[in-house]
Amino acid sequence: MLSCLEYMYHDLGLVQEFNMNPIILKRWLLSIQENYRNNPFHNFRHCFCVTQMMYGMIHLCNLQETLSLTDLLILMTGAICHDLDHPGYNNAYQINARTELAVRYNDISPLENHHCAVAFQILSQPECNIFANVDPEIFKQIRQGIITLILATDMARHGEILDSFKPKVATFNFLNEEHKMSLKMLLIKCCDISNEVRPTEVADPWVDCLLEEYFTQSDREKSEGLPVAPFMDRDKVTKPTAQIGFIKFVLIPTFETLMKLFPQIEEATVQPLRDSRDRYEELKQIDDAMNELQKKTENIPLGWKKK
Numbered sequence: 087m088l089s090c091l092e093y094m095y096h097d098l099g100l101v102q103e104f105n106m107n108p109i110i111l112k113r114w115l116l117s118i119q120e121n122y123r124n125n126p127f128h129n130f131r132h133c134f135c136v137t138q139m140m141y142g143m144i145h146l147c148n149l150q151e152t153l154s155l156t157d158l159l160i161l162m163t164g165a166i167c168h169d170l171d172h173p174g175y176n177n178a179y180q181i182n183a184r185t186e187l188a189v190r191y192n193d194i195s196p197l198e199n200h201h202c203a204v205a206f207q208i209l210s211q212p213e214c215n216i217f218a219n220v221d222p223e224i225f226k227q228i229r230q231g232i233i234t235l236i237l238a239t240d241m242a243r244h245g246e247i248l249d250s251f252k253p254k255v256a257t258f259n260f261l262n263e264e265h266k267m268s269l270k271m272l273l274i275k276c277c278d279i280s281n282e283v284r285p286t287e288v289a290d291p292w293v294d295c296l297l298e299e300y301f302t303q304s305d306r307e308k309s310e311g312l313p314v315a316p317f318m319d320r321d322k323v324t325k326p327t328a329q330i331g332f333i334k335f336v337l338i339p340t341f342e343t344l345m346k347l348f349p350q351i352e353e354a355t356v357q358p359l360r361d362s363r364d365r366y367e368e369l370k371q372i373d374d375a376m377n378e379l380q381k382k383t384e385n386i387p388l389g390w391k392k393k
Contacts, residue, residue, distance in 0.1 A: 088115050090134070091115055091134065091166065092112060094138075094141045094162065095111060095162065098141075098150070098162065099155060100155060100159050104159060104217065104219065104220050105220075106216045106217075110213065110214065110218065111216055113214050114214040114215075114216045115166075118130075118133070121204055122169070123171065125299055126174070126296070126302070127174075127295040127296045128172035129172075133166060133169060135280075135281065135284075136274075136278050139277040140162060140165040140277045142354075143277065143351070144158060144162075146348070146351055146354060147348040147350070149161075153266065156228060156231075157231075157266060160228055160270065161273060163232050164232045164235030164236055164270075165274060168198075168201060168235070168239050168274065168278065170200075170201045170204040170208075171201065172197060173197075174299055174302065175303050176197070176303065177195065177196055177240065178315060179306075179307065180197065181193045182307070182312045182313055195237055195240040197240070198237045198239055201236050201239075202236045202237065231270070234267065234270075234271065238271040238274055244275065244340075247271050248272070248275075248339070248340060250268055251271075252343060254269075275340060276340055276341060279336065279337060279340070282329070282358070283354075283359060284358070285358075286362070289362065293328065297320075297323065297325070297328060300318035300323070301319075304318040304319050304320065325369070326367070326373060327370065329362070330370060333362055333363045333366065338363065
């Protein structure tokens, strides 16, 4: 994974354009890996998947022709850093439990603010500073862009970011900085939640990983007397019910919005999501039928069961 990430930076021309020391790039990537925790879901492998999807989207949408290398650097680095030092418990938990992060960031996207802070703490070390040779004014632009993208990954802001992008599609202008930033925010959001775009044998284990993390949190919330979100409660959630709503109401609308600007992504991203939705709806029907059968069996008097 480290070698692949390194290759992406070279392949996109970022190492050459920003005069990065290749040894420092390797050290920076190692430090990034070390600063992801071994959570079931929010780990370095997730960081890699999100960044690999971003790299794929850059090529699929021909963004090298429409965005600057600074924009591509912001997209790639934002993706790599977007979940640094994630503790495995979401913002709702941080706020309700009044954790140190929630107190530090006044309940405003505590995790995303923390990911940003860790990202720039790593970059502040000379041996990991891939931007050491970048002009200070360009660095300010890069820093602001990365912060904006990481903060955009807070799912609480999902509707706001999507609604902001939609009206821009019809008259989208790649020379308009506000339009470009809106696109970059939508891109990192798509990449962050893109597991169901991947083949079933890749996507399916990720659902298990996410549910494991959710259930660990909800168990802790129950033991601490904190509110529990129904979608995280092991007593209320099944894989199909967890995925159907998310795919139908979050994933497909988000990728379809991006598809209006880049129709070429339909086959590679939107169609797999539609297929995944259909698959989970079939699984839910099977689950419902099995549950119905089980109820009927339980209601048969014991003497009849023996016969």
